Amino acid sequence: MYRLISPSVFLLVTAVGLSATVSYHEAVKLAETSRFTSLAEQASNSIVSRVGNHISLLHATRALYSANKGEVSEQAFSAFVSGLDLSGEYSGVQGIGFAKVIQPDAEPDIAADLKRNYNLDREVWPESSEDLRTAILLLEPSNPRNIAALGYDMYSDPVRRTAMQSAVELKDAVASGPVELVQEITEDKQAGFLVYLPWYAPGADESEEADENPLDGFIYAPFRAGDLHRAALEPGAQLPVLVETFDVSGNEPIQLYKSGGFESRVADSGPKVIVSAEVAGRNWEFNIYPTRQFRDPSDYYPVYGLGVGVLLIAFFAAALSHAQFRAGMTARALATANRQGLEEKELMLQEMKHRLKNAIARIAAIARQTASNSEDLEEFSQSFQSRMISMANAQDMLTRSQWSRADLRELLYSEVSQVLGDDVADEALSGDAVELNEKATQALGLVFHELATNALKYGAVTDAEGVLSVSWRIDGRGRQRSLLIEWVEKRAPIAIQADKKPGFGTRLIDMNIKLELSGTIEREIGESQTRILIRLPNASVS
Structure with a gap:
């Protein structure tokens, strides 16, 4: 409501002032028309009088x-x-x-x-x-x-x-x-x-x-x-008028005269006066226009000055009304800001509390599973430390984007280069720009770490014949849209144990893909190639 006071004052003063300006303009224009009408009658009378x-x-x-x-x-x-x-x-x-x-x-x-x-x-x-x-x-x-x-x-x-x-x-x-x-x-x-x-x-x-x-x-x-x-028109001071004279006694008007250079001398705008006269038994009509020299621009300077003055007065009136309400509005804004600040602080504390609880629960679960699958303390320490680093990388990406989203390529590069090296990561990754939401970033960070670790342990992608290829794309449209990630490891042929039970890393991957993100994962493990296809629903993509 307060925001409308200054514009309302400005519009009100402007409307009143411009109304006065328009009235003044019309008065000047009327005076100009009256003056030209007098000149037009003088010109026509001069012609008729000369014939007389x-x-x-x-x-x-x-x-x-x-x-x-x-x-x-x-x-x-x-x-x-x-x-x-x-x-x-x-x-x-x-x-x-x-x-x-x-x-x-x-x-x-x-x-x-x-x-x-x-x-x-x-x-x-x-x-x-x-x-x-x-x-x-x-x-x-x-x-x-x-x-x-x-x-x-x-x-x-x-x-x-x-x-x-x-x-x-x-x-x-x-x-x-x-x-x-x-x-x-x-x-x-x-x-x-x-x-x-x-x-x-x-x-x-x-x-x-x-x-x-x-x-x-x-x-x-x-x-x-x-x-x-x-x-009739040119003796002495030439009148600033242009004349078209017609004999209108018959059915059609016949032009008798038109001032020389009419088109180049006639004013672009201005009054036009039509004078009818009887000349020795004939009916003549004089169409009289002003020349460019007739209108004096200085006649309208007071009108322009009044218009500018009205705008200045309206501006200062609006500024004064704004200043009168500014103190009250500032006090109200400060009170509102303080209240919002307290509410945001409380919200941030609650959000931090919630995130810490989730992180502690995730870390505790990873610690338990890592401990149960480790032969000794050293193996536990290395495995647990690498998984914590993966979580930290995901958290760091989310922090840089204010906990809203992370780039899929950047996340993949971080995990793959950490385990396999920068050269492998540079050559392996290909796909369009895709942004992940917070939930998908945290889950996929662990998934990519486990996949990279498995590729290092079992895929031999760092050997001379080993090749890693990771590609991704958006598949489908609208609600059917999904993110498709294809992880392919090519290596020298190795023996495959068909009855080998899945380890903790595999269970961790499945838990994050299927339970955390509601996605699907397909594995094709052969002697010379491992192919993993991950499909995530549209909700995982920002």
Whole structure:
């Protein structure tokens, strides 16, 4: 329970602090969005206002026509347009022109006017099956792009024709849908549109009661959308925005403009503002994105600082709560440790007592059996001493492993090398790594000692023709798994006494294998070979 206090304090303070940090972050983000929304509206208003300013020029041009009762020469028109400063304050428009409404049979008159005004040999173009034509008669300023448009019948194009018809119906300036201007004579082409203002014959009344007055033509302005947007957005300090403009008046939106280098300049994240506007009878939609320069990382430094401060406060609060409970927890831990120490000490004493009793009982049994099978004191002393050394070796291995397990190879090597020598032990042993439990270690230590002693006495394995081979492996799986040890002595042929009774060593081996370890042992004793097969159950292996 005490362990949960410090984490709980840390999590509680962190949760409250991070909640405040998130709220602060959202406030900064909201302020950023509000600021960008203002910039986006400023950008869209700038574009719409510039179109409105250009439409006011069309009304001024219509006033010129009204003042001169429609009799405006090319020189007067050129002088008037030159005074409008289209390349300066009113940049973004390609020019101002007049398209005269004629019947198809009046096309030669237009060609004559173009020859007289611009010294241009050109007829009305392109060919059209419409019963009405609106040929461009005047277009200023006079430059190669505008000269290329003279004589063009705008009524022949469906998009332009729709806009002109709407202008007549509304008796006001109306923009066309996106088109490619006939001025686009270079490879640098842009989407464009036109704005038409109807002009009626001299003496006509333009009020609603004068709907029957004849239409003489259209005062119009061609726009390149890219030039218009740049003129609206780039004067002075350039706004940190990127713009996509679409004409959405039809069934499908048509792109009019997209800021240059859009993909490389747009911010990876940030607000997006969509502004809809009505531009001379058309519906435009501005999708406005921030540039990479819009977001100032320093705006979020206080947020990051607050977050770090919250974590520090939470850490110190948790540390303080931990310190308050540490003394009590330490006292409790010391009391528990003392109690456990006493319990472990008592357990160790009981374990030592139990092991000593078992060892004394084993030693007493070996002493009795050794004494009963010894001819004299010297033979008893040698046999008893070697068996005690074998027990000591097993005990030493168990002590090194904290009385839990011992390595089978190490145990075999210890007993075989003790009796037969290191050279015999090095060559004789082969098998996988196997660990024995405490009980099997003590029992097999005596068994291997007796087998090695018998091999020395009767097997002649140390003679020139004698060979000892000890191998082992794990046989079977799961509960059927067992340890299989094969002891083979090869020697020169000797006579075998068939009726010889087993001695104490043999009985000691059987007692340890069968009774102590619940295993089996098989002996095959021939004139030139002794083979002993020991099988121990899975419980003997750690």
